Amino acid sequence: xADTAAALTVEEPxxxxxxxxxxxxYVKLRGDRELRGRLHAYDQHLNMVLGxxxxxxxxxDVNDEVQTQSLRSVNRTVPMLFVRGDGVILVSPPSRAA
Amino acid sequence: MLFYSFxxxxxxxxxxxxxxxxxxxxxxxxSVDQFLNIxxxxxxxxxxxRYPHMLSIKNCFIRGSVVRYVxxxxxxxxxxxLQDAARREAQSTQQMNQAKPNxxxx
Numbered sequence: 001x002a003d004t005a006a007a008l009t010v011e012e013p014x015x016x017x018x019x020x021x022x023x024x025x026y027v028k029l030r031g032d033r034e035l036r037g038r039l040h041a042y043d044q045h046l047n048m049v050l051g052x053x054x055x056x057x058x059x060x061d062v063n064d065e066v067q068t069q070s071l072r073s074v075n076r077t078v079p080m081l082f083v084r085g086d087g088v089i090l091v092s093p094p095s096r097a098a
Numbered sequence: 099m100l101f102y103s104f105x106x107x108x109x110x111x112x113x114x115x116x117x118x119x120x121x122x123x124x125x126x127x128x129s130v131d132q133f134l135n136i137x138x139x140x141x142x143x144x145x146x147x148r149y150p151h152m153l154s155i156k157n158c159f160i161r162g163s164v165v166r167y168v169x170x171x172x173x174x175x176x177x178x179x180l181q182d183a184a185r186r187e188a189q190s191t192q193q194m195n196q197a198k199p200n201x202x203x204x
Contacts, residue, residue, distance in 0.1 A: 012195075018188045021181050031118075040177045041184040043100045044191050047134075049180060051172065080175050082101070082168035084134070087118070 017042055017091055025050075026094040029087045032058040036094050037081065045085035053078045100187040104180065105130040105168075114144060114169040115160055121149055123158065134162035 010016060020039050027035040027048070037050030058073045108127050115136060116122045122145065125138030139157045143149045 012192065014188065018185065021184055022177075038177075040175070041100060041104065041180040043184075043187060047101050049101075049104070049170075049175070051175075051177060078167075078169050080170040080172040082105075082170060084162075084165050084167070086163070087166055 014042075014044065017046075020091070020093065024052075024094050026092045027083065028089040028092075029083070030089060031087070033087075034058075035081075035083065043085070046088040046091065047085040048083045048088075050081050050083060051079065053081045099132070100183055101134060102130065102132050103183070105134065105136075108170060108174060111171060111174050113138070113171075115165055116167040116169065117160070117164050118166045119164070123152075123160070125158075128157070131162075134165065136160045136162065136165065136168075 010019070017039070021042075023039060024036060025039045027037075027050070029035065034056045035050060035053055036056075037053035039048060040051055041049040054075060054077050056073050056075050058071055061070045061072050062068075063070070105127070109129060111127055112124065113127050114122055114124045115138065121143065123138060123141050124144055125141035128137040128139045130136055137157070137159050141152075141155060141158055143152050146153060
């Protein structure tokens with residue numbers, strides 16, 4: 001196979017991630033965490049370096065008195081972040097609405 | 099080996115390592131190995147009120163598998179170089195994966 005063609009074709013799932021290099025992506029992580037940021041690097045473990053990252057952590061508040069649960073999300077931004085691949089659940093282009 | 103090489107370029111830089119148990123440790127990256135185990139020096143815990151232990155610890159070794167994030171200073175990261183390296187890494191691992199089935203057939 002020609003190396004030049006290999007750079008353009010999608011043969012394995014990770015090729016989709018490769019096409020997202022230098023694009024903003026959405027990453028869902030274990031522990032109800034989500035990231036949105038620009039993909040600068042990744043490897044086969046889905047270790048990643050992201051830039052201009054916005055992290056959203058979703059937590060469930062339980063109110064014992066009225067027996068209700070409410071979702072609360074906390075946001076923070078990190079300019080440059082290495083993410084260890086073992087926490088990654090999915091990688092996707094960010095949704096247009098977000 | 100992409101991120102091993104990347105972290106080697108970060109040796110001497112101030113980083114914040116966030117662990118899977120939510121403990122965040124800031125310090126100077128002293129060394130890294132192939133498992134992305136990390137040695138930090140001159141450390142302090144980011145939220146000492148929540149984590150009052152470790153106050154007396156100056157240096158530490160962090161097992162790579164317990165790391166969730168490493169926060170880096172963006173000025174020390176050449177993003178264009180990283181993206182090129184990631185493309186090259188993707189191509190070389192793909193070639194390795196294509197070579198394996200042929201070995202199995204032989």
